[in-house]
Amino acid sequence: MKKLWLLLISLIGSPLFAEEFAYQAGVASQIITPTEPLWMAGYASRTKPCNTKKQDLWVKAIAIEDSKKQKLIVLTADICGIPRQLGVNVCSEITKQIGISRDQIMLTCTHTHSGPVVNHNLSDMYPLTPEQPERIIKYTEKLQQAMIDVCIKAVKELQPAQISIGEGKARFAVNRREVTPTGITNGKNPGGPVDHAVPTMKLTDAKGNLKAILFGYACHNTTLSGYEWSGDWAGYAQIELETKYPGTVALCWTGCGADANPLPRGNIELAEKYGKELATAVSDTLPKTFALTAPSTAKYHEIALPYDSIPAKGIWQADILNKQLAIRKRAEKYLKLIDAGTPIPKQYDYYPVQVWQFGDQLKWVSLGGEVVVDYVLRIKKEHGTKSPVWVTAYANDVLAYIPSKRVWTEGGYEGDSSMIYYGHPSRWSSEVESLIFAALSK
Ligand SMILES: [Zn+2]
Secondary structure, three states: OHHHHHHHHHHHOOHHHHHHOOEEEEEEEEEOOOOOOEOEOOOOOOOOOEOOEOOOOEEEEEEEEOOOOOEEEEEEEOOOOOOHHHHHHHHHHHHHHHOOOHHHEEEOOOOEOOOEOOOOOOHHHOOOOOOHHHHHHHHHHHHHHHHHHHHHHHHHOOEEEEEEEEEEEOOOEEEOEEEEOOEEEEOOOOOOOOOOEEEEEEEEEOOOOEEEEEEEEOOOEOOOOOOOEOOHHHHHHHHHHHHHOOOOEEEEEEOOOOOEEEOOOOOHHHHHHHHHHHHHHHHHHHHHOEEOOOOEEEEEEEEEEEEOOOOOHHHHHHHOOOOOHHHHHHHHHHHHHHHOOOOOOOEEEEEEEEEEEEOOOEEEEEEOOEEOHHHHHHHHHHHOOOOOEEEEOOOOOOOOEEOOHHHHHHOOHHHHHHHHHOOOOOOEOOOHHHHHHHHHOO
């Protein structure tokens, strides 16, 4: 018996054992479903707050630590978008409490359109009732605390783990940029580009128990548009996996699906169907994953994205009479600046570009905003020759749509008019794609 113990102890200290557990990992989750009536995010057409839930909404986090003691944290959240200030507050608190840098934290969301409005994210888009602004501020403060708490808890839970990755496929995302005689509309473009990949990460503990499954998909999370809290297809996929693998936390992020919709859409049965399809793609991938063993590197940059041409005062004065709320609110904002003698910004200064590299085993890019599919296709082509590439979008700061040069040239909602709802003074300059690709190589 003593000999057996000695053998076990020497094995634990051996390179073989260290190799098997090249990483430590921890996971944590917390419910963030609003507890009082709150406005729902994502659509301008809603006319009242929501007070019922179909599903709970969650923030979840995975922390990992490699053999060189570098930590990484990925947070997922069932909300429409994390605005910059919320991300800054969360990351600076995590840095203060556990000493890791901004490069090492990735904040993502499922972009559900059945979640609550978060302060400073598309805030000018909604016809809020008078009690809502204060409630939204309070909710955002609670959300911020929950985001900090799950990240810190995930780090505290670090223990030897095997991390492995693979990729499945799900086909419900359909390109939505339909060409019509009057321009590009939000419809159906079955021949248009999409990314059907389902990047999947599996975390098992030292005993081989499945602890967490992280996966992504490049599609708008817009099957539903009613008045019930729900994670939509991402929520159903997470529930399906957590039910199938009890004791496991399932986490979902969104890829470059800004110009893709789950089609057809419009009811709970479809959201559930897509969730199950995605969960099946993930569970079919689990046995085919390979272990990550390489240490990680993490880089995070914020770059300036210039606007196109800023409208003159007369345009804003006309817009203030527009029947669309978002157009009026934007005009009010910029007229105030002009009247105060403050120039309208010529660029957005903080566009986040993050790159995590795991040797030649995985390159994981995350981009801010609602990124169209052309980005993931080009990144895979240009950066995916040596290792698999994942591209997470809606990450760190959901500030606007991010069109490719093609989509910018074609125009339409993703290339142009969506900037109104995010409160920017004009569309992006034509350089947006080349600036982001230059930052990826920094
Ligand atoms: Zn969107």
